[in-house]
Amino acid sequence: MTPSTDSKTALSQATLWLMTIATGLVVANNYYNQPLLGLIAKDLGVGEATVSNSAMLTQIGYACGLLLIVPLGDMFKRKKMILIDFIFIILSLAGMALSHSIVSILIFxxxxxFTSVIPQVFVPMAAELASKEKQGAAIGMVMSGLLIGILLSRVVSGFVGSYFGWREMYWIATVVMVVTALAIAIKLPEVAPNFRGTYKELMVSVWNFARNQPVLQLAAFRGAMGFGAFSAFFTTLVFHIEGPPFFDGPATAGAFGLVGACGALAAAFVNRATVFIGTAKIILYAILLMVFSWLLFALFGNYYWGLIIGVILIDLGLQSMHILNQSDFYALNLGANNRLNTVYMVSYFIGGSTGTFFAAQAWQHFQWPGVITVGTLYTLSALLAHVLFDHKLRKKPI
Known part of the structure; x- marks a missing residue:
């Protein structure tokens, strides 16, 4: 069963804006902790490597939620599913704010x-409801909300953490989620499911897509490596900023998210350039921008200007590649957008969680040069896969 033609009229500009804003606000929950890691470590009396597990477990939780929750968007009514999930998001954030041990910090x-996966329901929902000619623009807009939410979350949490405390950030996030859930309950249209079967059959179909769709496989690998490099940088940035030669705090580390938003906004228009340049070339240029950003971090990472230019480039490269990765596999038109997106985003956040883990270990043993090595290796892996396989896949009929 697929959505009716009438449902496509539901993707008004107001609905698209609601989905975009909600995407940014929900995904932000996953990144509030990164500029706050130093404050949490001091408050609980634990080491930097230990508290960094908080960021890693958030990403692992997100990957698990993507795998187990997001496919349900093809099986159940979308709006009802989203609102039920919001209840658990709110409880999780409140639990984090009330935590007084590293164990409870890691659990929450x-x-x-695990619960903040709603953005990955909105992205395929936008693709499904939009007309074919506007599909890429709709995906790009919602994805811009996602990446801007990721980036600005660090700005907000860095500021709130510096001036009010890390717990207060999570109480604010709890209130924001309550307001967002109310807006969705009032304004978001309902979308009928397009899968009939059991949950087991649903999950088997997810595995089959992962195993049998090479376009999806390549997109997932590029995304995983790109986000692994991105996470390696932002997880350890706060530690780099706190030490020499900067001796600064979480507010400054978080402010780099605001800088990166410039790149995210620019990438929102990447689909328009595919008409003139081609998807494969733009993805190549996007990965090369990320490679160049790591060169800047290596050579000029002890200067603010080097970090600023590098952040703009890594964000622009990642977001451009990310949008076009998704456009590639949505263009397969398999009638299973949530499940395709599940495969892609599970891979994406597994990449992010491993990037976080290896960067934290590299920081502990080798400081900034170790982080540079981890980020560079992840980015070069994406580049190698793209050069080896993308051209061959585009020769085959989709």
Missing amino acids: SFLIG
Whole structure:
């Protein structure tokens, strides 16, 4: 069963804006902790490597939620599913704010990630409701909300953490989620499911897509490596900023998210360039921008201007590649957008969680040069896969 033609009229500009804003606000929950890691470590009296597990578990939780929750968007009514999930998001954030031990911090970090997967229901929903000629623009807009939410979350949490405390950030997030859920309950249209069968059959179909769709496989690998590099940088940035030569705090580390938003906004228009340049070339240029950003971090990472230019480039590269990755596999037109997106985003956040883990270990043993090595290797892996396989896949009929 697929949505009726009438449902496509539901994607008004107001609905698209609601989905975009809600996407940014919900995904932000997963990243509030990154500029706050130093404050949490001091408050609980634990080491930097230990508290960094909070960021890693949030991403692992997100990957698990993507795998187990997002496919349900093809099986159940979308709006009802989203509102039920919001209840658990709110409880998880409140639990984080009330935590007084590293164990509870780690548990609620995982649960926040596990429940805050609504953005990955909105992205395929936008693709499904939009007309074919506007599909790429709709995906790009919602994805811009997602990446801007990721980036600005660090700005907000860095500021709130510096001036009010890390717990207060999570109480604010709890209130924001309550308001967002109310707006969705009032304004979001309902979308009928397009899968009939059991949950087991649903999950088997997810595995089959992962195993049998090479376009999806390549997109998932590029995304995983790109986000792994991105996470390696932002997880350890706060530690880099706190030490020499900067001796600064979480507010400054978080402010780099605002800088990166410039790149995210620019990438929102990447689909328009595919008409003139071609998807494969733009993805190549996007990965090369990320490679160049790591060169800047290596050579000029002890200067603010080097970090600023590098952040703009890594965000622009990642977001451009991310949007076109999704456009590639949505263009397969398999009538299973949530399940395709599940495969892609599970891979994406597994990449992010491993990037976070290896960067934290590299920081502990080798400081900033170790982080540079991890980020560069992840980015070069994406580049190698793209050069080896993309051209061959585009020769085959989709």
